[in-house]
């Protein structure tokens with residue numbers, strides 16, 4: 324049989340490689356930014372059009388390339404960063420594979436301009452789908468500019484696979500932030516469709532974090548610093564009271580390279596053990612420096628995992644140093660989103676324990692003073708336990724009142740959800756309801772009984788309420804006594820601007836919209852003041868993660884997200900009245916059978932079904 328194996332032509336090989344290296348516009352952003360950093364630039368501009376689908380351009384003031392290199396850089400395995408295999412174990416650059424530019428040029432229209440400092444003139448090259456279209460000598464400033472247009476122009480399937488602009492932009496912003504955080508000394512700017520999204524002058528790390536994540540971030544940060552033989556750790560973690568519900572701002576950098584590590588994340592979480600509420604996520608910006616020969620980054624080009632020689636030691640050191648920092652900065656009590664006082668009590672005890680030494684060592688205590696008894700007594704009494712006493716008392720009283728042990732802490736749920744259930748507004752048709760496992764509500768109906776999932780049912784009720792408000796434009800809002808100042812990043816501010824009209828229709832009143840914050844003077848009736856920032860934060864992250872794609876419209880996504888954040892959760896005890904209102908509210912809905920996320924909200928059991936079960 325004749326031989327059938329052939330070497331693939333370069334442009335085909337490049338296109339195949341591109342499938343691995345370039346998954347979306349954000350991959351191009353990452354590669355170009357990293358090349359600019361490797362070229363020792365001090366000023367890097369990122370310019371994006373249509374979430375990178377039309378244009379990704381990076382302009383730097385770095386080393387530039389010679390005429391020969393300008394042409395060579397588009398070849399596969401063409402790199403100036405390593406020469407021999409050993410170099411792989413002492414990497415000081417981001418790139419080393421020499422495949423990014425070849426891959427990008429295979430699937431886009433690329434225009435490159437580059438000039439070295441010492442040269443008079445520079446080179447301008449145009450490549451389209453691996454074909455060199457032109458090469459010219461040009462008058463250019465020092466540095467390099469890559470403009471990548473019409474990504475995937477020759478692979479329509481990939482192009483169609485791209486997500487909405489909001490989602491693709493989110494990916495780009497993520498990549499940009501990772502590079503910008505890894506190099507706070509470099510001046511980065513970022514423009515999207517002509518408007519400036521980030522302007523980050525070279526600065527300290529702390530200032531860089533604040534510039535990216537808004538001015539309010541500063542007060543949240545606790546510095547972490549540790550130097551050992553195997554690792555140097557630097558950076559910041561957030562105070563526990565600023566923990567978020569989503570894992571937005573968590574960054575590890577190893578030797579200035581952004582990495583993901585479930586294992587190290589676990590070490591951070593272990594340091595917060597006992598001071599965060601379940602599910603809450605701290606922010607962290609942690610920079611590990613290790614000898615280059617103790618890590619292996621020689622993995623897949625788009626992956627961000629890394630292998631360490633001594634992972635266990637890193638884990639222990641990281642955990643200990645964060646714990647130490649949190650301890651030093653006098654960790655405040657946890658901000659309890661659901662205000663579940665069952666959880667408050669143990670935290671409070673914890674605090675009291677921690678404070679014991681200061682109570683014992685009372686510097687002002689003078690045994691010879693006349694009023695010693697009073698003085699001592701009053702300082703002893705100070706740690707304001709009044710509210711706790713009350714709540715303990717209420718709890719006990721309730722327990723004895725409802726001796727069935729149904730955990731019916733009505734005062735608690737009123738605080739959390741009081742405004743969510745408007746007494747008397749819904750026609751009272753359910754007269755008896757019973758909550759089981761703080762999750763389901765059982766009620767009797769004509770044909771038998773109904774079992775309602777409280778969380779999903781409430782999501783449905785709220786979802787329809789929000790939708791009606793938004794489409795009929797007649798939301799009522801509650802005026803705030805003191806307007807709320809809420810800070811957001813520039814990306815979030817852009818989204819808020821887009822959503823403003825819909826948000827106003829749900830009942831938000833915007834007093835002012837500034838560059839990095841908004842002032843809210845009114846909120847929807849079914850939201851409490853303490854929930855506002857959380858609801859908005861969740862909404863923005865839902866929209867950026869792509870909920871819109873499963874939704875019909877912007878209004879629909881907003882209604883879904885807000886219903887999700889505001890609905891009573893599984894595990895929340897409800898009063899009988901609240902249970903009744905919820906069940907009645909659900910059955911007054913247009914589509915009571917499913918939650919906004921298409922999950923069943925209730926099941927029924929007919930009397931006959933029950934009869935059958937008893938007939939043996």
Ligand code: ADP
Pocket residue numbers: 354358359362383385386387388396401402403404417418419420421422423424425466467
């Ligand atoms: P790698 O970064 O892995 O070396 P790339 O394909 O990204 O591979 O780049 C190929 C080469 O092109 C680099 O090694 C570098 O010499 C050169 N290069 C790329 N971008 C720039 C830039 N912005 N400034 C100067 N040189 C660059």
Ligand code: MG
Pocket residue numbers: 354357358417418419421423424
């Ligand atoms: Mg590169």
